Amino acid sequence: ELQETKTSEYFSLFHHPLDYRILLMDEDQDRIYVGSKDHILSLNINNISQEPLSVFWPASTIKVEECKMAGKDPTHGCGNFVRVIQAFNRTHLYVCGSGAFSPVCTYLNRGRRSEDQVFTIDSKCESGKGRCSFNPNVNTVSVMINEELFSGMYIDFMGTDAAIFRSLTKRNAVRTDQHNSKWLSEPL
Numbered sequence: 001e002l003q004e005t006k007t008s009e010y011f012s013l014f015h016h017p018l019d020y021r022i023l024l025m026d027e028d029q030d031r032i033y034v035g036s037k038d039h040i041l042s043l044n045i046n047n048i049s050q051e052p053l054s055v056f057w058p059a060s061t062i063k064v065e066e067c068k069m070a071g072k073d074p075t076h077g078c079g080n081f082v083r084v085i086q087a088f089n090r091t092h093l094y095v096c097g098s099g100a101f102s103p104v105c106t107y108l109n110r111g112r113r114s115e116d117q118v119f120t121i122d123s124k125c126e127s128g129k130g131r132c133s134f135n136p137n138v139n140t141v142s143v144m145i146n147e148e149l150f151s152g153m154y155i156d157f158m159g160t161d162a163a164i165f166r167s168l169t170k171r172n173a174v175r176t177d178q179h180n181s182k183w184l185s186e187p188l
């Protein structure tokens, strides 16, 4: 039905399902960022038909192997599912993925202006524990405020410990109480 209205367009990447959960609108640069399996896309809001910019950001081979050995689903679990995209500063986004059940984060350079066509990822990643869920099939909720990241998610491999975590901070990283049912409980 939507296709018939000609206001929408079907989109796929290399004919694989995108498996995306999050979008971020960037109204300064007129882009929309999409986090999916092993890829982050940047689409032009003014012309969605334009070829998107994209970065390929897979989990390391070792992590993928470990993930499979742990009995996780190779297709829907053992990849780097990007679940956090936040604007960090004028030039950089902060992004995190499930990293084949070993969360990772890094900075992504989107340039100063859209015309620059810059979209590159910082090769050195940091641990995404407390920033992004291990399991890509449960939600991670995040917000960036003054270069501090607040994430709500399960912070452990087993998915039993739910918390809101403050990180990327010059202050101490903090988390909500572990055994306090008034704080955050079963956030699925």
Ligand SMILES: *[C@@H]1O[C@H](CO)[C@@H](O)[C@H](O)[C@H]1NC(C)=O
Pocket (backbone or CB within 6 Å): 047, 049, 050, 051
């Ligand atoms: C949008 O992008 C497509 C593909 O690059 C191009 O063919 C089309 O002319 C563009 N439309 C507008 C309104 O700029």
Ligand SMILES: *[C@@H]1O[C@H](CO)[C@@H](O)[C@H](O)[C@H]1NC(C)=O
Pocket (backbone or CB within 6 Å): 088, 089, 090, 091, 092, 107
């Ligand atoms: C934004 O943050 C990144 C990562 O810390 C840094 O490399 C870059 O220079 C910063 N850009 C600006 C405009 O402050």
